[in-house]
Amino acid sequence: MNIRLEDICKEYKRGRRSFTVLDNISFELPSGKFVVIKGDSGVGKSTLLGIISGLIRPTSGKVFIGDNEITSLEEGKLSSLRNAHLGIVTQDSDLIPYLTMEDNIKLTYEINRSDKEFDSQRYDEILDILGLSDLKGSYPSEMSGGEIKRAAVARALVMSPDVVIMDEPTANLDRNNVRSVLRLLRMMSDKGSTVIISSHEEEASAFADIVKDLEREAV
Numbered sequence: 001m002n003i004r005l006e007d008i009c010k011e012y013k014r015g016r017r018s019f020t021v022l023d024n025i026s027f028e029l030p031s032g033k034f035v036v037i038k039g040d041s042g043v044g045k046s047t048l049l050g051i052i053s054g055l056i057r058p059t060s061g062k063v064f065i066g067d068n069e070i071t072s073l074e075e076g077k078l079s080s081l082r083n084a085h086l087g088i089v090t091q092d093s094d095l096i097p098y099l100t101m102e103d104n105i106k107l108t109y110e111i112n113r114s115d116k117e118f119d120s121q122r123y124d125e126i127l128d129i130l131g132l133s134d135l136k137g138s139y140p141s142e143m144s145g146g147e148i149k150r151a152a153v154a155r156a157l158v159m160s161p162d163v164v165i166m167d168e169p170t171a172n173l174d175r176n177n178v179r180s181v182l183r184l185l186r187m188m189s190d191k192g193s194t195v196i197i198s199s200h201e202e203e204a205s206a207f208a209d210i211v212k213d214l215e216r217e218a219v
Helices: 045-052 075-085 101-112 120-129 145-157 175-190 202-207
Strands: 003-014 017-029 034-038 060-065 086-089 163-167 194-198 210-213
Touching: 003 045, 017 045, 017 060, 034 045, 034 175, 034 202, 045 060, 045 163, 045 194, 075 086, 086 145, 101 145, 120 145, 120 175, 145 163, 145 175, 163 175, 175 194, 175 202
Parallel strands: 034 194, 034 210, 086 163, 163 194
Antiparallel strands: 003 017, 003 060
């Protein structure tokens, strides 16, 4: 699915003060491309990804996912669209603490794609690529921060979403795991998913079809 942004602005208010984080951002991302959003901390990468995924409402402007203008959708329809078509990883994508890693991933699949049979072969392939195959029965309290991050990536991808949106999915991972995540996202894009991530990793740009520098977009 292609993504189109038209004149996106986001302003936050703190007391009597206001802060503009995004100012008239417009661009189009073709379907099936791997896109990296880059820029220094505070430039608005997380806010932009939140707006694209419908988790944050812009102050003004429009976002289109395919033919759907999500900025005008009421919350129920927006949630249905997100569940049906998007795989999302935020910086705070924690696992449910009282479920095993496997149950965390399968629960998400059941909620979002309950009408489809669970693809166990794809599930095993993703866990193998991310080095998580031996952790199916582990609880989050028994996993490292990097393992939890990779499990959140697996949870988002196991549904084969049309659009993948991930905020710093390789943050705090070692080099081997950074490459594993990026290779998996590249595979998703090659199979037709539109993949959009924010990243400070220079290596991420080498995997991408499109690199958007928010500092340049805002000029």
